[in-house]
Amino acid sequence: MAKHQFQTEANQILQLMIHSLYSNKEIFLRELISNASDALDKLNMLVLTNEEYKGVKFDPRIDIKKDKENKLLTITDTGIGMNEVDLLNNLGTIAKSGTKAFLENMTGDQKVDSHLIGQFGVGFYAAFMVADTVEVITKKAGEEQAYKWISTGNGEFEIQETTKEGHGTEIILHLNEGEEEFLEEHRIEAIVKKYSNHIPFPIFMDKEKHIPAVTDDDGKETEPARTEIENVQINSANALWTISKNELKDEDYKAFYETLAHSNEEPLTWMHHKAEGAIEYTTLFYIPSKAPMDIYRVDYQPGVKLYINRVFITDDDKELMPTYLRFLRGVIDSKDLPLNVSREILQSNPVMAKIKNASVKKVLSELAKMMKKEPEKYDTFYTEFGNVLKEGLYNDFANREKILELLKFHTLNSDEMTTIEEFAKNVDEDKKEIYYLASKGSIDMLKHSPVLEKFRARGIDVLLLNEEVDTIIFPMVTEYKEYKLIPATDAKFEESEEDKKAKEELTKEYEGLAKEFKETLGEAVKEVEVTTELTESPVALKIDKEDPSYMMAQMMKQMGQGGDVEEPAPILQINPKHELIEKLKNSSDQNLIEDAAHVLFDQAKLFDGKELDDTADFAMRLNRIITKAV
Numbered sequence: 001m002a003k004h005q006f007q008t009e010a011n012q013i014l015q016l017m018i019h020s021l022y023s024n025k026e027i028f029l030r031e032l033i034s035n036a037s038d039a040l041d042k043l044n045m046l047v048l049t050n051e052e053y054k055g056v057k058f059d060p061r062i063d064i065k066k067d068k069e070n071k072l073l074t075i076t077d078t079g080i081g082m083n084e085v086d087l088l089n090n091l092g093t094i095a096k097s098g099t100k101a102f103l104e105n106m107t108g109d110q111k112v113d114s115h116l117i118g119q120f121g122v123g124f125y126a127a128f129m130v131a132d133t134v135e136v137i138t139k140k141a142g143e144e145q146a147y148k149w150i151s152t153g154n155g156e157f158e159i160q161e162t163t164k165e166g167h168g169t170e171i172i173l174h175l176n177e178g179e180e181e182f183l184e185e186h187r188i189e190a191i192v193k194k195y196s197n198h199i200p201f202p203i204f205m206d207k208e209k210h211i212p213a214v215t216d217d218d219g220k221e222t223e224p225a226r227t228e229i230e231n232v233q234i235n236s237a238n239a240l241w242t243i244s245k246n247e248l249k250d251e252d253y254k255a256f257y258e259t260l261a262h263s264n265e266e267p268l269t270w271m272h273h274k275a276e277g278a279i280e281y282t283t284l285f286y287i288p289s290k291a292p293m294d295i296y297r298v299d300y301q302p303g304v305k306l307y308i309n310r311v312f313i314t315d316d317d318k319e320l321m322p323t324y325l326r327f328l329r330g331v332i333d334s335k336d337l338p339l340n341v342s343r344e345i346l347q348s349n350p351v352m353a354k355i356k357n358a359s360v361k362k363v364l365s366e367l368a369k370m371m372k373k374e375p376e377k378y379d380t381f382y383t384e385f386g387n388v389l390k391e392g393l394y395n396d397f398a399n400r401e402k403i404l405e406l407l408k409f410h411t412l413n414s415d416e417m418t419t420i421e422e423f424a425k426n427v428d429e430d431k432k433e434i435y436y437l438a439s440k441g442s443i444d445m446l447k448h449s450p451v452l453e454k455f456r457a458r459g460i461d462v463l464l465l466n467e468e469v470d471t472i473i474f475p476m477v478t479e480y481k482e483y484k485l486i487p488a489t490d491a492k493f494e495e496s497e498e499d500k501k502a503k504e505e506l507t508k509e510y511e512g513l514a515k516e517f518k519e520t521l522g523e524a525v526k527e528v529e530v531t532t533e534l535t536e537s538p539v540a541l542k543i544d545k546e547d548p549s550y551m552m553a554q555m556m557k558q559m560g561q562g563g564d565v566e567e568p569a570p571i572l573q574i575n576p577k578h579e580l581i582e583k584l585k586n587s588s589d590q591n592l593i594e595d596a597a598h599v600l601f602d603q604a605k606l607f608d609g610k611e612l613d614d615t616a617d618f619a620m621r622l623n624r625i626i627t628k629a630v
């Protein structure tokens with residue numbers, strides 16, 4: 001008998017289960033049945049598609065057995081089973097990405113933690129919520145040797161050779177004191193009906209059947225009443241997605257989601273669609289109410305399963321749906337794909353491509369409907385997944401317009417968020433230009449950006465984008481319908497002759513100060529120029545987009561080498577109408593001008609969402625200026 005240690009993370013999860021922070025213990029059965037169903041799915045596919053498994057009998061069933069006397073509950077399946085290596089890899093370790101992050105987020109607060117665990121999904125380890133000892137007896141399909149895995153959840157497990165008839169897995173739970181309810185027929189049946197009614201395989205259990213007494217014509221009892229044991233199927237076993245929509249209740253969809261997504265949280269919404277015509281397929285997509293833990297990890301686990309005519313093919317294909325819809329959980333099932341598709345073939349299969357395209361369109365149009373009809377629900381969706389959806393703007397060109405219309409924007413002139421469709425209605429019809437400012441920071445900070453002063457002065461509204469992802473994506477989005485999308489920093493407004501003249505005069509007047517600033521700041525700025533476009537701020541930064549080194553940096557960025565190239569120095573604009581600049585022009589205090597040049601340059605950087613190179617230097621100069629002022 002070989003002893004093994006649980007992997008650290010697995011042990012931590014196990015301890016959480018044992019000390020049951022989770023009040024809804026019944027889900028252990030849902031998790032074990034879901035694993036059994038997955039094991040049957042896997043074998044089904046191999047038997048149908050893999051020569052090596054041709055001889056393996058596929059007789060799919062899940063059995064639940066209860067032994068009240070010994071307080072044992074057993075869940076058996078005739079699925080793929082596990083060999084010794086599988087046992088070591090699967091039970092005792094957690095391969096799921098995001099496990100570490102999940103554990104780090106644990107707070108010790110029951111309420112917060114059970115909410116977290118709902119998103120994480122605990123799987124097999126949930127067994128330890130109700131059992132002090134768990135035995136797994138399993139034999140892999142096509143192999144001779146069976147194994148027994150056993151653990152009391154104390155940080156160790158043991159694996160030994162054993163015998164077992166037929167392939168599949170048997171999970172024996174030695175129930176804890178006080179968990180006897182899970183041996184009651186009606187309780188088990190209720191849990192199965194609640195969560196596992198529509199998994200695609202039958203679940204059987206022994207049930208007591210009462211046979212009433214038989215009496216003759218005179219009312220005399222000829223046979224006494226008795227109880228017989230009958231092995232009966234206790235779930236419907238009709239894959240939920242194959243059932244027509246109007247036969248399903250919300251509860252059915254919700255329960256199926258919990259089993260499918262291993263989640264204890266209700267989904268935000270679902271979309272069930274049956275396509276008939278040249279290609280027949282069914283899709284059932286759920287949107288979770290909370291983002292999965294691994295949503296921003298490259299090794300995220302995709303949530304859509306592919307079935308071909310009810311035979312499970314894969315749940316690990318990131319190409320089934322585009323990555324920007326990776327929050328979807330659900331099923332795609334089609335009769336029109338060949339069963340023996342390999343992953344490579346799947347990706348180039350024209351039927352799969354059509355299903356994928358149509359499914360993306362469907363999801364996007366359902367989201368658009370939700371946005372209009374259920375705005376609150378949409379807001380929840382948007383808070384959780386808005387930034388993921390935005391990724392589609394650069395990797396799904398064909399649907400860019402639709403995705404843009406699903407985004408919500410803050411704007412300069414309003415406190416309410418708006419859509420691009422609404423925003424476009426108020427854009428100057430002759431120019432058809434939509435301006436936006438994309439910079440990381442609070443919306444309030446963006447609203448007060450010096451860049452926007454010329455817009456405010458002219459009463460022109462601007463879209464405000466303050467997420468990091470916006471600053472990467474939006475420069476690549478240059479149009480929406482017939483409108484041009486223009487960064488606010490690039491806006492050029494026509495100047496009247498009068499303005500031009502006034503600017504020329506001011507430039508001359510402030511030439512000296514601009515020169516002093518440039519000498520002080522040196523290479524940190526490309527130049528210092530006088531501007532008449534600022535109204536409130538003394539200074540602002542501008543990038544010269546015609547500068548060849550700027551264009552080079554952009555090109556490198558697009559090639560994914562942004563980190564290696566330095567952006568060219570910005571232009572510092574000074575506002576001659578600002579009292580501060582005016583006073584500086586008239587000052588003869590060289591030290592003050594020097595300090596002011598540095599502090600103002602740093603201030604402009606902060607408004608641009610940039611970090612300061614030397615915070616101590618900034619504070620020191622600022623303090624010197626204040627000291628002089630008080």
Ligand SMILES: Nc1ncnc2c1ncn2[C@@H]1O[C@H](COP(=O)(O)OP(=O)(O)OP(=O)(O)O)[C@@H](O)[C@H]1O
Nearest residue numbers: 035036039081082090091121122123124125169262
């Ligand atoms: N009845 C079973 N038959 C065959 N393999 C199983 C069975 N139960 C569990 N396993 C294996 O053990 C692994 C771990 O199971 P566990 O329930 O902890 O996680 P999971 O199912 O992969 O993830 P989650 O339950 O969160 O979706 C499974 O992925 C599977 O490979």
